[in-house]
Amino acid sequence: LGLDPDPARLWPRAVELAGGSGIAPGSPAERAALAISSHCALAIDAAGEHCVAVKLQLACFERLGAPGWAVLAEVSRRARERGLLVIADGKRGDIDVSARAYAQAFFGEAETPFGPVPGLGVDALTVNPLLGAETLEPLAEAARARGGGLFVLVRTSNPGAADLQERSLASGETVSERLAAIVSALQGPGAIGDIGAVVGATAPERLERLRELMPSAPFLLPGVGAQGGRVEELRAAFAPGPAGGLVAVSRAIVEAHRRDGGDPERAAAREAARLRERAWALAA
């Protein structure tokens, strides 16, 4: 269940719970944060039972500043209480000392003279590998220490992905295939590893080759619905071998009522259930 809350497109009940659009206490940022918190909680309660994880798009929380970051923590807790895994979709990536700071922010805690400050405590973070494998290691280590993992960008779902990721290197492989090799080199042991890969559902023709290069990586598959990807085309992500994929769907679930009518909760639950059936059919 992808949660990319846009304060201009929230479920009406979430806006009402924040006092409606009339005069009420709190700054616009505080009220918008409250509305986003309610919106995400309602969406989790409606559709969560059909999902295994929430994917939180950090940009959507950051745009509300500190109150947005507080909501991020609340939504993570809510999802965990409902038995869902939490994936922070932040696409972070930085040099060693900064990568360790991100590791504290998402998986660990910061040591301070005033006592430890716990981070967000998510199960997985999406990371950007442009700076090289060395910069992913502190994050992989911190994720592993709490039984979590990473999803490394390998082939993204957007049209511009071709600008760089689809280019051929002199060695013959594409940039994406090189990134897949970085994922495999970082991989933990076991038939299903803890280093996953983001592979867009909008480029299903790439799945077979990428699954071959990363046999034990869980795939995070965004791009179904609003971006044009279809669950039925993702079979190669789920075979051969035990590592499968997480189909990440955001707008097609949370905005299902705009297409199907009816109330947002029921439309979201129905769409999530429908997509789950289709995903399970692939893995069968």
Place this chain on the structure above:
Amino acid sequence: LGLDPDPARLWPRAVELAGGSGIAPGSPAERAALAISSHCALAIDAAGEHCVAVKLQLACFERLGAPGWAVLAEVSRRARERGLLVIADGKRGDIDVSARAYAQAFFGEAETPFGPVPGLGVDALTVNPLLGAETLEPLAEAARARGGGLFVLVRTSNPGAADLQERSLASGETVSERLAAIVSALQGPGAIGDIGAVVGATAPERLERLRELMPSAPFLLPGVGAQGGRVEELRAAFAPGPAGGLVAVSRAIVEAHRRDGGDPERAAAREAARLRERAWALAA
């Protein structure tokens, strides 16, 4: 002036201003945030007059959660009051709709049913181009609308940069050179453009070629000091043509007292002044 505040290595006066390490009101996160705010304010007051901008490493603020994000806004305001430009070093990069959310977070405002919520309002953001030029456009547009700009990662300062950025493409250019072409295609008009490039000071042998490919891009040059780069080796970033570079130095200034002794303020001011002289000598 790079500010990468590590709560375990703050200036002693900043820890005292947050009540010292004994018992005092506030959670560890709130007190650490207060100490980081004081630390950054002291560093800006001590060394800012020798600098043109502050570069804020977002990872270091995010690890304190919502209080850390509030401090980020405070430090930005403080720097601006002192006449410094503010560079948010977040290395963000995401697909279109999420890129627009980051644009709101850093340059614009979010529209909400409760009124507009202003973003951080920085002058520049570091961005990661792995997802392609299309994903940088909403950020470039939002930065331009407020007279700001972007710094696109082209050749980073870390050892692992070679994993991907130094690889040759089948077309003959390296990945970094391809990224430089993306920067040039996004560039605004004028002899000094608003789309800059992050080029590590640790790879000075790459500067001449990258300056040739991006004649009007301001370079952001991290890696001097703790990472081993030397200002004297950066001449090619400043010639030929009017576009120059910003030498980004973090630990070598803020931790100068650990090497030189004396109080942190004076050591930081002295090191910043010394580095400024060297940078000006290059541009002369």
